[in-house]
Amino acid sequence: MPSSTVENYLKEILVESIHSESGLVSMGKIAECLQVTPGTATTMVKGLEKKGWVNYRPRQGVKLTTSGRKLGMSMLRRHRLLETFLVETLDLDWGEIHDEAEELEHAISEKVLEKLDEFLGRPTHDPHGDPIPTSKGNMPEASDLSLLDCTVGQTAKIESIQDQSREFLKFARKNKLLPGSKIEVIQLDRIADTMQIKVGLKSFLNIGSKTAEKIVVHRSGEMEQ
Amino acid sequence: MPSSTVENYLKEILVESIHSESGLVSMGKIAECLQVTPGTATTMVKGLEKKGWVNYRPRQGVKLTTSGRKLGMSMLRRHRLLETFLVETLDLDWGEIHDEAEELEHAISEKVLEKLDEFLGRPTHDPHGDPIPTSKGNMPEASDLSLLDCTVGQTAKIESIQDQSREFLKFARKNKLLPGSKIEVIQLDRIADTMQIKVGLKSFLNIGSKTAEKIVVHRSGEMEQ
DNA sequence: AATTAGACTTTGATTAATCAAAGTTTATTT
DNA sequence: AAATAAACTTTGATTAATCAAAGTCTAATT
Ligand SMILES: [Mn+2]
Ligand SMILES: [Mn+2]
Ligand SMILES: [Mn+2]
Ligand SMILES: [Mn+2]
Numbered sequence: 001m002p003s004s005t006v007e008n009y010l011k012e013i014l015v016e017s018i019h020s021e022s023g024l025v026s027m028g029k030i031a032e033c034l035q036v037t038p039g040t041a042t043t044m045v046k047g048l049e050k051k052g053w054v055n056y057r058p059r060q061g062v063k064l065t066t067s068g069r070k071l072g073m074s075m076l077r078r079h080r081l082l083e084t085f086l087v088e089t090l091d092l093d094w095g096e097i098h099d100e101a102e103e104l105e106h107a108i109s110e111k112v113l114e115k116l117d118e119f120l121g122r123p124t125h126d127p128h129g130d131p132i133p134t135s136k137g138n139m140p141e142a143s144d145l146s147l148l149d150c151t152v153g154q155t156a157k158i159e160s161i162q163d164q165s166r167e168f169l170k171f172a173r174k175n176k177l178l179p180g181s182k183i184e185v186i187q188l189d190r191i192a193d194t195m196q197i198k199v200g201l202k203s204f205l206n207i208g209s210k211t212a213e214k215i216v217v218h219r220s221g222e223m224e225q
Numbered sequence: 226m227p228s229s230t231v232e233n234y235l236k237e238i239l240v241e242s243i244h245s246e247s248g249l250v251s252m253g254k255i256a257e258c259l260q261v262t263p264g265t266a267t268t269m270v271k272g273l274e275k276k277g278w279v280n281y282r283p284r285q286g287v288k289l290t291t292s293g294r295k296l297g298m299s300m301l302r303r304h305r306l307l308e309t310f311l312v313e314t315l316d317l318d319w320g321e322i323h324d325e326a327e328e329l330e331h332a333i334s335e336k337v338l339e340k341l342d343e344f345l346g347r348p349t350h351d352p353h354g355d356p357i358p359t360s361k362g363n364m365p366e367a368s369d370l371s372l373l374d375c376t377v378g379q380t381a382k383i384e385s386i387q388d389q390s391r392e393f394l395k396f397a398r399k400n401k402l403l404p405g406s407k408i409e410v411i412q413l414d415r416i417a418d419t420m421q422i423k424v425g426l427k428s429f430l431n432i433g434s435k436t437a438e439k440i441v442v443h444r445s446g447e448m449e450q
Numbered sequence: 451a452a453t454t455a456g457a458c459t460t461t462g463a464t465t466a467a468t469c470a471a472a473g474t475t476t477a478t479t480t
Numbered sequence: 481a482a483a484t485a486a487a488c489t490t491t492g493a494t495t496a497a498t499c500a501a502a503g504t505c506t507a508a509t510t
Contacts, residue, residue, distance in 0.1 A: 003466075003467090005466080005467065005468095026487080026488090027487080027488060027489085028486095028487065028488080036467090036468070036469085037468080037469060037470080038487075038488060038489080039468090039469075039470080039471090039488085039489070039490075039491090040467075040468055040469070041488095042488070042489055042490085043467085043468085043489090043490090044466095044467075044468090047466085047467095058475095058488080058489075059475065059476075059487080059488060059489085086337065089344065090337065090340040090341060090344055091340065092336070092337065092340060096336070100333075100334055100336075100337055103332040103333075103334075104329070104332045104333065106332065107328040107329045107331065107332035107333075108325075108328075108329065108332075109325055109328075111317070111321070111325075112311065112315065112317065112325055115315040115316065115317060116315060119314065119315055228496075228497090230496080230497065230498095251457085251458090252457080252458060252459085253456095253457065253458080261497090261498070261499085262498080262499060262500080263457075263458060263459080264458085264459070264460075264461090264498090264499075264500080264501090265497075265498055265499070266458095267458070267459055267460085268459090268460090268497085268498085269497075269498090272496085272497095283458080283459075283505095284457080284458060284459085284505070284506075
């Protein structure tokens with residue numbers, strides 16, 4: 001049975017591989033995600049390769065094998081279903097749930113997870129708007145469009161928030177930047193690195209590009225579901 | 226922060242110390258409970274002493290300190306509340322929940338536990354009939370009377386089942402040996418090591434002393450609540 | 451009192467995960 | 481083409497938890 005450490009590595013490698021066009025994930029990225037030194041990442045990845053979960057090309061990066069991908073998907077499913085449970089059923093704040101799920105995901109069995117999924121009514125997205133993989137390991141593709149890609153006058157709907165930190169999520173909630181919220185780009189200044197948006201029907205907000213990049217959207221009219 | 230291993234040791238030492246009149250728990254008992262070799266138990270216990278969770282007298286046994294007792298109680302609370310959740314909310318079989326809770330207890334935070342307790346309506350006993358410690362670390366005393374202590378003609382009510390194994394719990398449920406069930410002792414043969422009991426109003430059952438000892442009861446009339 | 455059985459402790463080794471620091475490779479500047 | 485910087489890998493050490501096997505104590509039993 002894989003350790004919690006291995007489960008964390010495979011989950012993060014999966015998420016990063018989705019965000020990378022080549023599918024390769026660098027040691028530096030892994031070290032950053034898992035908060036370890038680069039040497040530790042290298043050593044661990046060699047161990048993952050020996051167990052058949054990844055293919056590792058020194059100084060190129062790492063790629064999940066079929067079995068590694070399966071395990072990573074299963075962890076992502078656990079994580080996101082647990083986050084949903086913590087918000088929907090236990091009413092925790094969405095800023096707190098990531099860290100809690102980070103631990104619980106390693107302790108919950110497939111059997112309990114299945115019961116939990118049923119209890120929750122088979123949700124498709126977690127509280128941050130991220131898609132929940134099915135038990136078969138399928139995951140709907142997410143939009144690759146952030147607010148940063150929108151131009152003045154465009155309207156969009158928030159799909160997900162790509163920052164799990166307490167402070168950012170607190171800021172997002174306070175300003176109604178939630179999955180489903182309607183956004184309109186009012187003003188853009190690339191030089192000043194600032195963007196004015198309308199959130200909902202009457203509230204306005206200024207954000208910089210770093211923040212805009214974290215708001216994943218689909219443009220209004222596209223992909224309504 | 227204590228590791229899962231330490232948490233397991235302290236929880237089991239607590240449970241065993243309640244079942245022992247001297248309060249001392251032997252290395253052999255610890256090794257048995259935790260499924261490790263005696264040498265491992267000795268080594269671990271010395272580590273627990275260095276951290277201030279137990280007092281250890283070589284070849285005598287081990288006793289929890291105040292802080293060790295507190296941690297052990299907290300683990301017992303987590304374990305039993307989680308078992309309750311798994312049965313009440315997710316509808317798992319009571320034979321499966323012990324092993325699941327054994328893992329989850331290390332991953333759930335005090336904050337989530339508090340929400341869970343509230344969600345469950347602050348239950349006082351787990352599905353096996355064992356008392357759930359309060360968040361202050363208080364636990365109602367359990368009966369020390371088993372079916373083995375009853376004589377012919379006596380009636381009693383089952384308080385708890387003291388065997389967490391799948392097979393035993395399956396047997397118990399099939400025969401309606403559940404917390405709250407009414408039992409009457411019909412026949413007793415110490416030599417043959419057998420006991421006939423009436424369960425509920427019409428079903429009869431023969432059990433040996435080893436099984437009778439696992440059925441903790443309070444005699445009818447006593448401690449009704 | 452000597453023997454023996456059982457419980458316990460000690461010792462030496464192993465595995466997983468980690469870090470710091472030293473060494474190597476690769477890509478980018480000059 | 482050299483020099484440099486950044487990213488990466490290697491090495492040697494550490495910690496927690498464990499086991500097998502050898503050694504020691506204690507409490508019966510003879
Ligand atoms: Mn995790
Ligand atoms: Mn999430
Ligand atoms: Mn446990
Ligand atoms: Mn129980």
